[in-house]
Amino acid sequence: MAQKTNPFENMLEQLDAAAEIAGLDKQDYITLRYPERELTVNFPVKMDDGSIRVFTGYRVQHSTVRGPAKGGIRFHPDVDMDEVRALAAWMTFKCAVVDIPYGGAKGGVTVDPTGLSQGEIERITRGYTAKIADFIGPEKDIPATDVNTTQQMMGWIMDTYSTLAGVYSPGVVTSKPVEAGGSVGRKEATGLGVFFVTRELAKKLNMDLAKSTVAVQGFGNVGSNAAKYLYEAGAKIVAASDVSGGLYCEDGIDIPALLEHVEKHPRRLIEGYRQDGIKTTDNHGILTCKCDFLVLAALENQITEEVAKEVQAKVVVEGANGPTTFAGDKVLEERGVIACPDILTNAGGVTCSYFEWVQNLQHHYWDLETVNSNLERIMVKAFNEVYEVADELKIPMRMAAYIVALKRLIAVQKIRGIFL
Ligand SMILES: NC(=O)c1ccc[n+]([C@@H]2O[C@H](COP(=O)([O-])OP(=O)(O)OC[C@H]3O[C@@H](n4cnc5c(N)ncnc54)[C@H](O)[C@@H]3O)[C@@H](O)[C@H]2O)c1
Incomplete structure (x- = not known):
């Protein structure tokens, strides 16, 4: 059986490789190889x-050099310290790529x-929040949604902390419901950002x-919204998958119909979706389809x-965090497949x-047009900055x-x- 890839080791390999290309001395970035603070709670x-069950949770603050730590909270059976550590570090780099004043964290x-x-x-969310309450705060460390965590859960975190x-x-x-101080457009923002980056890359x-x-692995928040915007731009979504399995349709999946199906499904899954010419496939089939x-x-x-x-795709668009291993990345590069990196693509x-945090601190709320136009401006600027470096140095976009x-x-x- 293949050995489990340690995502934090994967992150360090990426970091060291980029630093070497940039001609950096290890001393210049040694602090970024270590998370600043780590907390495990039971x-x-x-x-x-x-019955009473004891749950284990983590919160890692990788860096607060450029601002308060920032990063989502994941609920998943595979969550462990290595995963959270890697995801926290990726947040540091992501916030720096799009030049917003945050460090990186994850929970x-x-x-x-x-x-x-x-x-x-609700009780798990509140129990976890109470245990990390001293660690987080609007000027210290600001959680958000991630895999299997919802806007409602962010509402409970806000309430537990405020109480x-x-x-x-x-x-x-952040990622709270709009009625409780959330920002309009937040739910769709990651998928919309994936769309902006894909659109700009297609132009280049x-x-x-x-x-x-387009094939989409993962039809949750990020994947379904990315699919929606790409579909609206005229792209043909030939494949989509989630934890329940995969769908493939050469003529293109009717994305509005699939979104409606998922909305009505009790577990928000694509399972049971029917359309003429659609076939089922597995995870491997999605990743390797034409x-x-x-x-x-x-x-x-x-x-x-x-x-x-x-992989038969021309471009791998990383809406998820860390979906490509260091070794996988090398093979893609050798084969001329472009990887549009997570720390840009899903930012x-x-x-x-x-934007939500700024609105909360000012108690002044923006409209959707302001949110989306600012999002587009920041994403397009970040894309161009990354693309220019890649083009000038003839290196992959991740580096x-x-x-x-x-x-x-x-x-x-x-x-x-350095303090002290
Ligand atoms: N939500 C955000 O704002 C945000 C921001 C940046 C990055 N991300 C990253 O994007 C990824 C997805 O996050 P999300 O918020 O959409 O989560 P989500 O829980 O809404 O969706 C995850 C999706 O992946 C599917 N999935 C899980 N295992 C799978 C498998 N083996 N094969 C196929 N599908 C599988 C699930 O069924 C679900 O459809 C994660 O890596 C997350 O860290 C999320």
Whole structure:
């Protein structure tokens, strides 16, 4: 059996490779190889049947050099410290790539939320929040949604923190429902950002998005929204998958119909969707199907060395965090498959979270046009900066994105200096 890829080791390999290309000395970025703070919590939760279960959760603050730590919270059975550590580091680089004033963090609870009641999920969310409450705060560390965490759960985090602090603190967490201090456009922002980056890259590659084919792995928040915007731009979405399986249709999936199906499904899955000419396939079939753009929007370590050899897409668009292993990346590069890197591609989410936080701190709320036009401006600028470095140095976009981020991080680190 293939050895499990340690995502934090994967991140370090990417970081060191980029630093080497940029001619950086290890001393220049040594602090970024270590997370600043790590917290593990164990907390009891009363389940609906009266039993008590103890859950384990993590919160890692990788860097606060450029601003308060920022990053989502994941609920998943595979969550462990290595995963959270890697995801926290990627947040640091992502925020630096799009040049928003945040460091990086991530959190998670090791739990399979499938089959848990809303009440149980609320108590797990509140129990976790209470245990990390001293660690987070609007000026310290600001969580948000991630895999299997919802806007409603962010509302509970805001309420738990505000109650414990005795102060109304909407800015402690982002991706809240709009009624509770969330930003309009936040739910769609990551997928919309994926679309902006894909559109800009298509232009550079002289590919007509309206004549392109797309496969989407992961039809959750990021994947379904990316699919929606790409479909609206005329792209043909030939494949889509989620945890329940995959769908393939050479003539293109009717995305509005699939979105409606998912909306009505009790677990928001594509399972059971029917359309003429549609076939079912598995995860491997999605990753290796014939298409122009393969949008990855599920979990990390999907494009391994072996899978990379079979990828037929021209471009791999990383909506998910860390979906390509270091070895997989090398194979894609050798085969001329372009990888549009996560720390640029999916940065629309944290960028809109930044807008939400600014609105919360000012108690002044924006309209959708203001949110989306600012998002587009920031994403297109970041894309062009990364693309220019890649083009000038003739390096993959991932390395270019790290170099853009590293330069920003190192500049601030030098000004701040080392305490003691
Ligand atoms: N939500 C955000 O704002 C945001 C921002 C940046 C990055 N991301 C990243 O994007 C990815 C997806 O996050 P999300 O918020 O859309 O989560 P989500 O829970 O809404 O969706 C995840 C999707 O992946 C599917 N999935 C899980 N395992 C799978 C498998 N083995 N094969 C195929 N599909 C599978 C799930 O069924 C679901 O459809 C994660 O890597 C996350 O860290 C999310």
